[in-house]
Amino acid sequence: MDPDFSYGSGDQNFEFAFNSSNFSDRVLRIEIVAGPAESKGDGEGCSSISDWARHRKRRREDIKKDKVVAEFAPYSSEDILDCNEPDTEDVLAYVNNDEEDVAMIEESPSGDEPSHSNESSWGLDSCPVLRVKSIYISSAILAAKSPFFYKLFSNGMRESDQRHATLRINESEEAALMELLSFMYSGKLSTTAAPVVLDVLMAADKFEVASCMRHCSQMLRSLPMTTESALLYLELPTSVSMASAVQPLTDAAKDFLANKYRDITKFQDEVLNLPLAGIEAILSSDELQVASEDAVYDLVLKWARTQFPKLEERREILGLRFVRLIRFPFMTCRKLRKVLTCNDMDHEIASKAVLDALFFKAETPHRQRALASEESNTNHRFMERAYKYRPVKVVEFELPHPQCIVYLDLKREECANLFPSGRVYSQAFHLGGQGFFLSAHCNMDQQSSFHCFGLFLGMQEKGSVSFTVDYEFAARTKPAGEFVNKYKGYYTFTGGKAVGYRNLFAIPWTSFMAEDSPYFINGILHLRAELTIKQPQPLLQH
Known part of the structure; x- marks a missing residue:
């Protein structure tokens, strides 16, 4: 039965036994072959992560890990190094913890080494052997x-x-292998330089030393992170079995990128130049500060068109990687219609995404929260981000008059953040070809001089026609109850103005926000606005 390799180094320190003939039962012969010029010394001479990245620049999909040539040879007295009589070749300077004279030397290939013709497919046999290094090892320690x-x-x-x-x-x-072997005995590294630690991490992945991978991951997380290093950590070519060992490092890299680019509109040009791993980390965040999910969709399309000029490649990457990151249920119906006609995305995939979004919009708020909770561990498509404009649910009618019913839900904490003079805006919705929005305010009541909750209806911009709108504001005070009308009236919009009520519930702010307030159902304020346009009238020319 295989042993459990999941534990770390703990307090088991065998540093005294490293490269000591007294505590070893094997000799590890390390044949060092010449590699491609661009890969020579990946961490050597690198003073920063960016230097390391420039020396070792390669995408995850292009990575094919070097296979390891490993074999056993019959024991021979010539294979064990005589600590008292070093070989005639140059002695490698290395700290020997048991204070023997020399226990590790470099050997030049003699030409008598066993052939590896049966292992030519491993990819290293065709390279010339530069030197051979031998070291005493304990098979029990390494195997454990x-x-x-x-x-x-x-x-x-x-x-x-x-x-x-x-x-x-x-x-x-x-160099990385020697650090790795030393770590397997001592549980520590001799350096904290990020480029060297990265090289050791790669070697630990190759030789399946999970405890060293976790140690390197922890060291790298403790160092200052940059955009370049975060992207590098996300693209590390780790094996499936060892991926969990570096998961904390990749999670930290994702969090760094998500926090740095939280207000994505400020860094749009920079975000458009990020690789796939970077844009995925940003779009996975619930805290992304963006105007609306419509803006996220537009950004993704712009990124995909920039990074993948070919339509087939663009469709593939959008369908495989971005459909799960765009939160279609929080897009406006107007934008969802455009998704269906967009040529950049596979029609079948786009249709399913839009259909799922519409089904979600049709659910009750309670059911929507349940769906979001059910998928929170695997998918966040039903979770809202920190939108600048709050999503709304809109039901539209054409006859007998253009009409729409708009539902706006605000969380208790969102309302609390409005005090003492804040405001929050809804996404735009359209009626009669004109854009409208709702805005919730914390106002000062002009008559009683106390703070209160207000709700307003505004038109986006000036147009060539005036709209006489019948409007009605309502709120729900019971989970299964009907909306209770609060105010209604009519107003002629000429653009750039809003109409509403400074104190919608006719109570002070403290009563509105009280724990026993009837206006918050499970922590949610449910508002409804009903708009009807009688007949658009041309503006009078002056």
Whole structure:
């Protein structure tokens, strides 16, 4: 039965045994081969994450991890290094914790090494071996920390006298591998430099040392993060089995990007140049400060057209990656109609997204909250963001007169934030070809000099016609009850003006916000506005 590799290094410190012949039962032979010029020394000479990224710039989809050449060779006395009589080649300077003279040296290839012709598909055999490094190891310690080494020592040994394991690695991995081996004994790294820690993280992923990956992830999270480093962390090529070890790091990177670009309108040009991982992290946030979900949809289309000029590629990326990030249920019906006719998105996918959105809009507020709660762990498509303009539900009629019924829900905390002089606006809705909006205010009552809740109806802009609108404001005071009319009247809009009531409920603000206030049902204020246009009239010319 395989051991449990899920634990960290804990307080088990075997630093004293690292590279010591007294506490080792194997010799690990590390063959170092020449790699591509652009990959040589990924972390070497890099003073920052940005330097590291420039040396190791590659997309996740282009990454194919180097396979590891590993084998066992029969034990030979020539394979064990004599600590008292170093080899005639140059001795590698390395701290030896058991204070033996030398326990690790570099060897030049003699030409007598066993061939690896049966492993040519592993991709490293065609590269020349630059040097060979041998190190004393404890198979028990390495196997306890890594499934890779556990399999190497348990499956690779055909006879009990085989004590010589061989790894073949790229030259750029040498320093990181030595740090990794040391960590497996001591549970610590000799450096805190981010580029080096990143290289060790990559080596730990390759050799399946989850405890080291968690340690590196924690170290990187403790360092200052930038947009460049956050994007790099999101695109780290980790294996599926080891992904959980770096999940806290990727989560921290997502949070950094979401917080930095929270007010997305201020950074629109910068956001349009972000890679896929970055834009996904931003759009996954519930705290995104944006005018409306319509604006999110427009931004996604603009990004996709910029990053993927070819229509087929654009359709694929929108259908696979962005349909789940755009929160269609909070888009206006006017924009949903445009989604159905947009050529950038697959028609079948777009139709399903719009249909789901319309079904959600038709649900009761209680059912909407239940749906949002059910999918909160896997999908946030039914959760509102921090919209500048509050979503509304609109029911439209054409006959006998153009008419619409608008439903606006405000949370208790949203109302509380209006005090003492704030206001919140709804999304625009259209009637008779003209845009309108609702606005909720915290006002000072002119007669009684106390704060109160007000509701107003406004027209977006001046037009060429005037609208005489019959309007009616209502609120619901019982979960299953009808809306109770508060005020009604009529007003002729000529554009740029609003009509409403400074004290909608005819009570002070403190009574309106009280815990026993009848106007908040499960923490939600339910408002309704009914508008009817009798007949548009041309404006008189002066």
